[in-house]
Amino acid sequence: QSVLTQPPSVSAAPGQKVTIYCSGSTSNLGINSVAWYQQLPGAAPKLLIYDNDKRPSDIPDRFSGSKSGASATLGITGLQTGDEADYYCGTWDSNLSGSVFGTGTKVTVL
Amino acid sequence: EVQLVQSGAEVKKPGESLQISCKGSGYNFNNFWIGWVRQKPGKGLEWMGNIYPGDSDIRDSPSFRGQVTLSADKSISTAFLQWSSLRASDTAMYYCARRARGSSGVTFFDFWGPGTQVTVSS
Numbered sequence: 088q089s090v091l092t093q094p095p096s097v098s099a100a101p102g103q104k105v106t107i108y109c110s111g112s113t114s115n116l117g118i119n120s121v122a123w124y125q126q127l128p129g130a131a132p133k134l135l136i137y138d139n140d141k142r143p144s145d146i147p148d149r150f151s152g153s154k155s156g157a158s159a160t161l162g163i164t165g166l167q168t169g170d171e172a173d174y175y176c177g178t179w180d181s182n183l184s185g186s187v188f189g190t191g192t193k194v195t196v197l
Numbered sequence: 198e199v200q201l202v203q204s205g206a207e208v209k210k211p212g213e214s215l216q217i218s219c220k221g222s223g224y225n226f227n228n229f230w231i232g233w234v235r236q237k238p239g240k241g242l243e244w245m246g247n248i249y250p251g252d253s254d255i256r257d258s259p260s261f262r263g264q265v266t267l268s269a270d271k272s273i274s275t276a277f278l279q280w281s282s283l284r285a286s287d288t289a290m291y292y293c294a295r296r297a298r299g300s301s302g303v304t305f306f307d308f309w310g311p312g313t314q315v316t317v318s319s
Contacts, residue, residue: 089241122305124242131292131309132234132242138299143307175242179303185258186232186244186304 090115091176091189098195103166107192109159109176115187117157119178123150124188126173135174136161168196199223201231201293201310208316209283216279217313219293226274227251230296232306233267233278237289247296248276283317290314 092110099105109121123136134143136152139159151162159176176189204218219231233245246257250269257267266279276293291313294306 120299120301120303122303124306131312132294132306133309134305134307137297137305137307138301138303141299177242177305183259185256186247186306188234188242188244191241 089190090180090183090187091178093174093176093189093192095190096193096195098197099166100197101166101168104162104164105166105194107161107163107174107176107194109161109189111157111159111178111187113157114182115157115178115180116154116159118181121152121154121159122177123152123159123161124175124177126175126191128172132175163194166194166196170194171196199295199308201295201308203291203293203310203313206314206316208318210319211284211317212282213317214279214281215283215315216277217291217315218275218277219310220273220275221295222274224295227271230256230304231269231276232294232296233265233276234292234294234306235261235289236292236312242292245278245291250274250276283315285317285319287315288317 097105120139124132126132139154140152180187200222202220230247232247235243245261248267250271269276294309297307
């Protein structure tokens, strides 16, 4: 029962760009910053973006994030086969008083 | 290097009890909340709750309240997730993760354990 909505899948050719959207509400993304996580097949999630647009030191700048109102976006440029994974947005929901995740988006490199 | 090491896969029967663990290293375990996240086969991430090892303060999700118990032993830098009576619907991968707070004040999970697979089947 995710409260953040993402498209089930996106795809693009190697070297191209994909954009993943995350839609929330006034109790979560509308007032709180977003984080993005990458889950490679068979692996644990890994933090990609936090505070809407900040990257941990080991994340390449091919990954970028932004937020506007109650929606957030993750962009991946220079798509590589190693980017094939599930991507989740996440934030805090002030009404639920807890963390919430998006429904997840599967990225396929054609 | 921050690491979260989780206990191994478990196969249990319905009605049995279970405790899985998550041991932190490479940082002050007492000073960061630990979160637990469930992922059912082929499904998304579900937040179960957080525990602060320093004083065992707990923030749990209403969806999991009464179904599981969170605990921690700061003397061994380990957090635990416990079931008293498992059900088939508890079959899932369970992740622990360290919770951090950004400059915005909003929290996120910056380091994750590899997960513990729990299978409940008669």
